[in-house]
Each structure stands twice: as C-alpha cells, then as structure tokens.
Amino acid sequence: MPPFSRVTVIGLGLIGSSIARGIRARMPDVCVTGYDASAEVRDTARAIDLCDTVADSAGASVAEADLVVLCVPVGAMGAAAAEIAGDLPAGAIVSDVGSCKQAVATALREALSEAVIVPAHPVAGTEQSGPESGFASLFHGRWCILTPPEGTDPAAIDRVADFWRRLGAEIEQMAPDHHDRVLAITSHLPHLIAYTIVGTASDLEEVTQSEVVKYSAGGFRDFTRIAASDPTMWRDVFLTNREAVLEMLQRFSEDLTALQRAIRWGKGDELFDLFTRTRAIRRGIVEQGQDDAKPDFGRTHE
Amino acid sequence: MPPFSRVTVIGLGLIGSSIARGIRARMPDVCVTGYDASAEVRDTARAIDLCDTVADSAGASVAEADLVVLCVPVGAMGAAAAEIAGDLPAGAIVSDVGSCKQAVATALREALSEAVIVPAHPVAGTEQSGPESGFASLFHGRWCILTPPEGTDPAAIDRVADFWRRLGAEIEQMAPDHHDRVLAITSHLPHLIAYTIVGTASDLEEVTQSEVVKYSAGGFRDFTRIAASDPTMWRDVFLTNREAVLEMLQRFSEDLTALQRAIRWGKGDELFDLFTRTRAIRRGIVEQGQDDAKPDFGRTHE
Numbered sequence: 001m002p003p004f005s006r007v008t009v010i011g012l013g014l015i016g017s018s019i020a021r022g023i024r025a026r027m028p029d030v031c032v033t034g035y036d037a038s039a040e041v042r043d044t045a046r047a048i049d050l051c052d053t054v055a056d057s058a059g060a061s062v063a064e065a066d067l068v069v070l071c072v073p074v075g076a077m078g079a080a081a082a083e084i085a086g087d088l089p090a091g092a093i094v095s096d097v098g099s100c101k102q103a104v105a106t107a108l109r110e111a112l113s114e115a116v117i118v119p120a121h122p123v124a125g126t127e128q129s130g131p132e133s134g135f136a137s138l139f140h141g142r143w144c145i146l147t148p149p150e151g152t153d154p155a156a157i158d159r160v161a162d163f164w165r166r167l168g169a170e171i172e173q174m175a176p177d178h179h180d181r182v183l184a185i186t187s188h189l190p191h192l193i194a195y196t197i198v199g200t201a202s203d204l205e206e207v208t209q210s211e212v213v214k215y216s217a218g219g220f221r222d223f224t225r226i227a228a229s230d231p232t233m234w235r236d237v238f239l240t241n242r243e244a245v246l247e248m249l250q251r252f253s254e255d256l257t258a259l260q261r262a263i264r265w266g267k268g269d270e271l272f273d274l275f276t277r278t279r280a281i282r283r284g285i286v287e288q289g290q291d292d293a294k295p296d297f298g299r300t301h302e
Numbered sequence: 303m304p305p306f307s308r309v310t311v312i313g314l315g316l317i318g319s320s321i322a323r324g325i326r327a328r329m330p331d332v333c334v335t336g337y338d339a340s341a342e343v344r345d346t347a348r349a350i351d352l353c354d355t356v357a358d359s360a361g362a363s364v365a366e367a368d369l370v371v372l373c374v375p376v377g378a379m380g381a382a383a384a385e386i387a388g389d390l391p392a393g394a395i396v397s398d399v400g401s402c403k404q405a406v407a408t409a410l411r412e413a414l415s416e417a418v419i420v421p422a423h424p425v426a427g428t429e430q431s432g433p434e435s436g437f438a439s440l441f442h443g444r445w446c447i448l449t450p451p452e453g454t455d456p457a458a459i460d461r462v463a464d465f466w467r468r469l470g471a472e473i474e475q476m477a478p479d480h481h482d483r484v485l486a487i488t489s490h491l492p493h494l495i496a497y498t499i500v501g502t503a504s505d506l507e508e509v510t511q512s513e514v515v516k517y518s519a520g521g522f523r524d525f526t527r528i529a530a531s532d533p534t535m536w537r538d539v540f541l542t543n544r545e546a547v548l549e550m551l552q553r554f555s556e557d558l559t560a561l562q563r564a565i566r567w568g569k570g571d572e573l574f575d576l577f578t579r580t581r582a583i584r585r586g587i588v589e590q591g592q593d594d595a596k597p598d599f600g601r602t603h604e
C-alpha cells in the first residue's frame with residue numbers, strides 16, 4: 001500500500017509536475033491535489049490533467065492531505081508554508097524538494113511550528129521549467145536525499161522514503177549542512193560557472209555573438225544548456241546556499257589559477273596529469289548509472 | 303566529381319577515422335590511404351576496414367596522394383609534416399584538422415616549404431578518441447573553418463572547401479589568429495574550466511568521491527563528460543593557443559569575481575539579470591541547429 005493516500009503538490013513546475021505524473025503512473029490509487037501561485041500555471045495544469053484536483057488557494061489544497069510537498073523556488077518556501085499553516089490537518093506530513101536544505105528547514109519550521117517536517121531533495125532535473133516540462137520517470141535511478149532534523153519521528157521519515165522509492169528514486173539521508181556542501185560542488189558551482197562563461201562569451205567585442213553560436217559545438221554549447229536553467233530558481237539557490245557556494249568557488253579559483261600558471265609556463269606534464277586524473281570520476285559516474293556512456297551525451301548524429 | 307581522387311589521412315583517431323568513414327560514405331570512388339604512428343592503431347584500422355590501404359610509413363602513405371590531411375594532436379603536426387616532406391608528390395595539397403591554427407600553420411610551413419597548404423578545423427567532436435570512435439556523420443551540419451594564409455591559390459582553397467562540404471560540413475573562412483580567439487572562448491576555455499572543476503571536486507576532503515559521483519546528476523556530470531576528453535590533445539591545445547586562452551581566462555575570472563561579489567552581498571537582481579541574459583545564446587544555438595532542443599541533451603529517461 002502507498003504510504004500516503006492524499007498528496008498535495010504546491011508549485012506545479014518541473015519538479016511538482018513530475019511528482020504529480022509520477023504518482024499517477026506509480027501510485028494510481030493516490031489522490032493528487034495541486035496548487036500554484038500562478039493562475040496561468042493552474043489553468044495549464046487543469047488543461048493537461050496533471051492532478052485529480054487543482055485548488056484555487058493554498059489553504060484549500062491542503063485541507064484533506066496526508067502529505068504536502070512544497071515544490072516552489074527555495075526563496076519562496078517560507079511564504080508557501082505560511083500560506084498553508086492555518087489549514088494543515090493534524091498528522092499531515094510536510095516535505096519539500098528544495099535544492100538547499102539548511103535555510104529551507106529553518107524557514108519551514110518558523111512557518112509551521114507544529115507540523116511533522118521531512119525535507120527532501122531529489123537530485124534530478126532538466127534545464128526546463130513549468131508544468132508541461134515534467135515527466136513521470138524524472139526520478140528513476142536518481143538519488144533523493146532526506147535531511148530530517150534530529151528528533152524527527154522515524155515512522156514519518158520511513159513513509160517519505162517509501163514515497164520517493166515508489167517514484168523510482170534511491171534514498172540517502174544526511175545532515176542538512178553536509179547536503180548543502182555536497183550540492184554546492186555537484187550542482188550549484190557547475191551552474192554558477194556555466195552562467196559565468198556564457199556571460200563572458202556574450203560580452204566579448206572581438207568575437208561576435210553569431211560566431212559564438214556558430215562554433216559552439218566545440219564544447220561551449222554544453223554550458224549553454226546548463227545556463228538555460230530557470231533564473232528565479234538559481235538566484236534563490238545562490239542567495240540561500242551562499243556560504244557553501246562561496247567556499248567551493250574559492251577552491252575552484254585557486255585550482256584555476258594553478259592551471260593558468262601551468263599554461264603560462266608551458267608545464268605540459270601538469271596539464272596532462274590533471275586531464276588524466278579527471279577521467280576516473282567520469283568512469284565512476286557511468287559505472288554507477290548516473291550518466292550514459294554514449295558519446296556526446298547520446299546526441300543523435302544523422 | 304569529388305575534388306580529390308586519392309586522399310591520405312595521417313593520424314587515425316576520432317577525427318581521422320571520421321574523415322575516412324565520411325569519404326567511404328559520401329565519396330565512394332575516392333581511394334583512402336591511412337597512416338598512424340601507432341602500430342596498434344594501424345592494426346585496428348585494418349581490422350575494421352577503415353581505409354583502402356593502411357601504410358606502414360608516413361612516406362609510403364602519401365606517395366600517390368592528391369590530398370593529405372594531418373589528423374594528429376596539434377603538438378605533433380610539425381613532426382608529422384616533416385615525415386612526409388620527402389615523399390609528397392608535387393601538386394598534392396596538404397591540409398590539417400588541428401584545433402589551433404596559427405602555430406600549426408607555422409609548423410607546417412617550416413616542414414613543407416614548397417607545398418600548397420590549406421589549414422582547416424572542423425568544429426565537431428565527441429569526448430572519445432581512437433580509430434573506433436569515428437563515424438561518417440560527425441561533420442554533418444557542423445562548421446569547418448578554413449584558415450589559408452594570404453596568397454594561397456584560390457583553386458586549392460575551393461577544392462578543400464568542396465571536400466568538406468561533401469563530408470556534410472558548412473564552410474567559413476577566417477584569419478588564423480581570429481580563429482584562435484574564437485575557439486579559445488567556444489571550445490578551449492570550456493574544456494579548461496570543466497577539467498578544473500572536476501579536479502576541484504576530486505580533491506575535497508569533506509565531500510567524498512563517492513558522494514560526488516552519486517549526486518552528479520545535479521549538473522556536475524555534464525562537466526565530467528567534457529573533462530573525459532583526450533589528455534594529449536588538450537595539453538597540446540593549451541600549450542599551443544596559450545595567449546588567446548590566457549586572455550579569455552582573464553575575462554572569465556573577472557566575471558566570476560563579479561558574480562562572487564553579487565552572491566556575497568546578496569544582490570539577487572544582478573544574478574537574475576545575468577541568468578536571464580544567458581538564455582538568449584542558448585536559443586540562438588538551438589535555432590541555428592548547433593544543438594538539440596530536447597531537454598537534458600536528449601538523454602533518454604525510462
């Protein structure tokens with residue numbers, strides 16, 4: 001039996017709509033209610049039949065829920081939680097999917113002093129956003145990290161873990177501050193760097209934008225995909241996970257300076273050693289099913 | 303009629319083997335001879351029937367050619383050219399596919415003082431290397447940049463352009479120093495940054511390698527693909543295109559510092575503006591057919 005029977009998803013973007021679709025596909029008996037602050041998103045959700053019901057207020061959406069999953073940008077988590085505080089049934093579990101866990105946990109606790117809260121972060125996504133970009137298999141084979149505060153009811157943790165397993169995810173548990181440092185290096189810093197280099201390329205005077213586009217197949221285009229991710233989501237992530245991001249950025253800058261010196265002084269061996277070392281991590285990722293071995297990300301070439 | 307009837311490919315790695323396969327597919331009457339410094343690569347090339355003939359010396363491979371394409375790492379171009387100097391037929395055209403054009407042009411001219419040289423760079427590739435990684439359609443819809451020195455016979459340029467068009471590429475012509483700056487931003491810097499961040503991630507003490515691998519789907523895995531590219535090729539590129547790479551790196555570092563400040567001081571608007579601006583370039587790349595619009599690089603999700 002599914003661990004919940006009435007799930008409410010608040011924020012019907014990429015992640016929220018993927019959860020809704022995943023429930024439909026994998027837990028067909030569970031009733032899904034959706035809510036989004038945007039009337040346009042609610043209309044779209046109705047038009048594409050994303051949920052059993054799309055409510056017109058946050059309060060109404062949670063009134064009968066036994067699980068509420070907040071899927072709004074990290075900076076909006078506190079406000080979204082405050083909106084449901086008055087209508088949340090006793091005994092309902094609240095979870096979220098935010099990309100940063102420490103600050104979100106604090107915001108949720110402030111808004112919902114009484115609720116059982118089990119924060120989660122499914123490490124899965126694409127560069128798209130909005131209710132039409134979700135799909136049921138987004139979480140298959142990906143990790144979902146739970147970061148329950150100390151003292152959280154173990155039964156509640158188990159139910160949320162069970163929920164994510166049924167959506168296809170594997171479960172890991174860690175402290176929120178450790179989560180934020182791990183994700184700073186595996187997700188936040190890569191996005192920051194991608195945004196930066198795409199910005200640098202668009203600001204050059206001597207190389208035109210049209211040249212950048214034409215010759216992007218040399219590697220640059222892969223960065224533009226990442227840098228096409230949602231601006232609101234990522235602004236919130238960097239403002240929220242500031243300390244960890246700045247620390248990882250500091251390390252990265254030091255390493256980049258070392259590489260710059262190696263190039264300036266013609267130290268081919270240093271370059272070669274690093275370029276060889278980095279292949280091992282790639283192998284690990286492919287072996288553990290976190291990416292495809294097909295070359296060029298499996299782009300089709302006809 | 304194809305512009306050449308006897309083509310020799312020297313260096314049977316990703317690019318060389320893709321050219322050989324492309325000729326077989328698109329210019330079946332053209333005779334292809336191959337040569338590689340590595341006996342193992344020559345054996346593989348024979349086993350997979352890559353060329354009509356695989357010669358056992360560079361000199362023998364070019365003796366009857368009307369086009370010789372050098373497909374060795376940038377740092378080996380001069381040596382590869384010197385090896386064929388004594389056997390190159392009068393009237394044969396020499397070309398190369400090196401990722402940097404200024405230094406390679408100088409090296410080729412020194413080794414082959416008499417030959418007609420039309421340097422080229424097909425902006426296409428994957429992260430794999432070796433004779434078995436090539437495929438005939440690698441150059442389809444990609445740009446091939448010709449950088450003939452001033453005074454090059456226009457008829458020779460036309461023939462090389464025709465050759466690449468038949469392999470599916472579109473042709474652009476530019477000065478070698480401009481090429482090197484354009485590619486520094488669209489290809490060399492992205493690779494350098496990807497290598498750096500993968501290195502940074504593997505050196506952290508508080509985040510284990512296994513965590514980096516597990517949670518790589520948050521963005522990091524895309525960098526590991528780029529950082530899995532051939533170490534020899536990329537060492538040579540950075541040593542050879544040093545000035546342009548260092549200059550672009552300087553710009554990138556300044557921009558990264560600005561972003562770092564914005565994060566430190568909580569300037570959400572600055573972040574949001576940059577993250578919005580970078581989407582335009584992505585749209586250009588997709589519209590002009592230089593990448594797929596499918597989310598997540600078209601990775602399949604089942």
Ligand SMILES: NC(=O)c1ccc[n+]([C@@H]2O[C@H](COP(=O)([O-])OP(=O)(O)OC[C@H]3O[C@@H](n4cnc5c(N)ncnc54)[C@H](OP(=O)(O)O)[C@@H]3O)[C@@H](O)[C@H]2O)c1
Pocket residue numbers: 010011012013014015016035036037038041071072073074076079080097098099100121122123124125126128129130131230233237
């Ligand atoms: N995308 C990823 O790769 C990924 C991966 C893992 C986790 N996450 C996390 O998942 C969350 C959602 O991301 P997403 O990619 O799904 O974003 P998204 O596609 O932009 O969807 C977010 C939705 O939430 C709505 N919203 C904003 N504030 C709200 C509020 N107070 N109440 C109700 N709805 C509200 C937004 O409406 P408006 O557009 O009108 O503001 C939007 O429709 C974020 O916390 C993100 O950090 C994302």
Ligand SMILES: NC(=O)c1ccc[n+]([C@@H]2O[C@H](COP(=O)([O-])OP(=O)(O)OC[C@H]3O[C@@H](n4cnc5c(N)ncnc54)[C@H](OP(=O)(O)O)[C@@H]3O)[C@@H](O)[C@H]2O)c1
Pocket residue numbers: 312313314315316317318337338339340343373374375376378381382399400401402423424425426427428430431432433532535539
């Ligand atoms: N890969 C890309 O994405 C890409 C794109 C555009 C242009 N390029 C350029 O294309 C060229 C080849 O790159 P690739 O990716 O095809 O590399 P690759 O797969 O590593 O192949 C290079 C081959 O050349 C052989 N070789 C080295 N020195 C030689 C010499 N003096 N004579 C004959 N053979 C020699 C190598 O043998 P050993 O392995 O025994 O040394 C190897 O088999 C480089 O100049 C690169 O900059 C690459």
